[in-house]
Each structure stands twice: as C-alpha cells, then as structure tokens.
Amino acid sequence: MRLFCLLLLVGCFSQAFGQKMLLLERANRAKTTKIYIGETLHYRIAGDENYWYQRAITDMLPESNTLLLDNFVVKLSDIDELKMHRKPIIRITGGAVFAFGATLSLATTVAALYRDKDTNYGALYATAAGSLGVGFLLNTKRTLKMGNKHRLRLIEIKFQQPGN
Numbered sequence: 001m002r003l004f005c006l007l008l009l010v011g012c013f014s015q016a017f018g019q020k021m022l023l024l025e026r027a028n029r030a031k032t033t034k035i036y037i038g039e040t041l042h043y044r045i046a047g048d049e050n051y052w053y054q055r056a057i058t059d060m061l062p063e064s065n066t067l068l069l070d071n072f073v074v075k076l077s078d079i080d081e082l083k084m085h086r087k088p089i090i091r092i093t094g095g096a097v098f099a100f101g102a103t104l105s106l107a108t109t110v111a112a113l114y115r116d117k118d119t120n121y122g123a124l125y126a127t128a129a130g131s132l133g134v135g136f137l138l139n140t141k142r143t144l145k146m147g148n149k150h151r152l153r154l155i156e157i158k159f160q161q162p163g164n
Contacts, residue, residue, distance in 0.1 A: 019157045020060040022067070024082070027149050033084070041069060042141065046080035062154040076152045083141040094138025101131030 022041075024033040035041065035057065042054045055069035067074050085091065105128035111119045144150045 042083040098135025104128040
C-alpha cells in the first residue's frame with residue numbers, strides 16, 4: 001500500500017510526458033492507423049533499389065519529420081511503400097479459406113487412395129488449389145504506395161503543466 005501511494009504521488013507531481021506517433025492516413029478517410037515507438041515497420045525507400053527493410057521504430061522526431069529505425073535516420077519523404085497487415089476479419093477469412101482448401105485436398109487424396117468411383121477428382125483438386133491460393137493471398141501483407149492516396153505524418157502530443 002505504501003508503494004502504491006508513493007508511486008501515485010510521484011506520478012502526480014512529475015511532469016507529464018508527450019506521446020509520439022506515426023499516422024498512416026488515407027485520402028478521404030477520417031480513420032487513421034497509428035504506429036507507435038517499438039513497432040516494426042516494413043518499408044521500401046524511394047529510388048532505384050528494389051529492397052524491403054524491416055526495422056523497429058526507435059524514436060520519432062516530429063520537428064525534422066524523421067524516424068529513427070533501429071538507430072538509422074530515415075526521413076518520411078524517403079519512404080515510398082509500406083507493407084501492412086490486412087484487417088483482422090480479412091485475415092480470419094483467409095485462414096478459414098486456406099484451411100478449407102487443405103482439408104478438401106486431404107479428403108480428395110483419401111478418396112483417391114480408397115478408389116472412390118463417384119468422385120470428380122479434377123474439380124475437387126481445382127477447388128482445393130483455388131481456395132489455398134485465395135486463402136494465402138488474404139493472409140499476406142498489402143503494399144501501400146505513398147503519394148496521393150496514402151501518406152505518413154508524425155505527430156507529438158504534449159501535455160503542459162497546469163498554470164503555464
């Protein structure tokens with residue numbers, strides 16, 4: 001109890017810190033995606049190189065519009081593309097469709113081993129392959145091109161002390 005009271009007093013009388021976040025905004029949408037310090041960013045730099053970087057956000061510097069990604073300085077204007085996870089409902093649907101394809105291919109293989117004569121193997125294997133492909137595509141990350149439709153913005157929320 002004493003420790004709790006001590007931490008409460010220290011929290012009340014210490015300066016409130018700010019919060020930094022990277023916003024991924026989409027044109028004509030009010031909802032933004034917030035990315036915080038410590039999260040991993042999968043990005044590509046603008047230019048001729050065709051390489052994807054995956055680094056954790058170490059710090060954000062809103063004054064200069066730069067990110068520290070694993071202690072490497074990257075300006076927001078240099079980031080050309082991002083890879084982001086799809087919405088959770090799409091990923092869950094993709095997992096279900098993928099599981100359906102795997103189960104259907106297993107069941108068709110078992111029917112083939114038992115030499116079931118009334119089974120259309122071609123249609124069943126084609127359906128299984130199609131659902132495996134669609135399920136895999138729904139589980140992959142989507143690529144967002146920065147520009148007219150998507151943009152990145154750094155913001156910092158600061159809390160001032162009362163009376164200032």
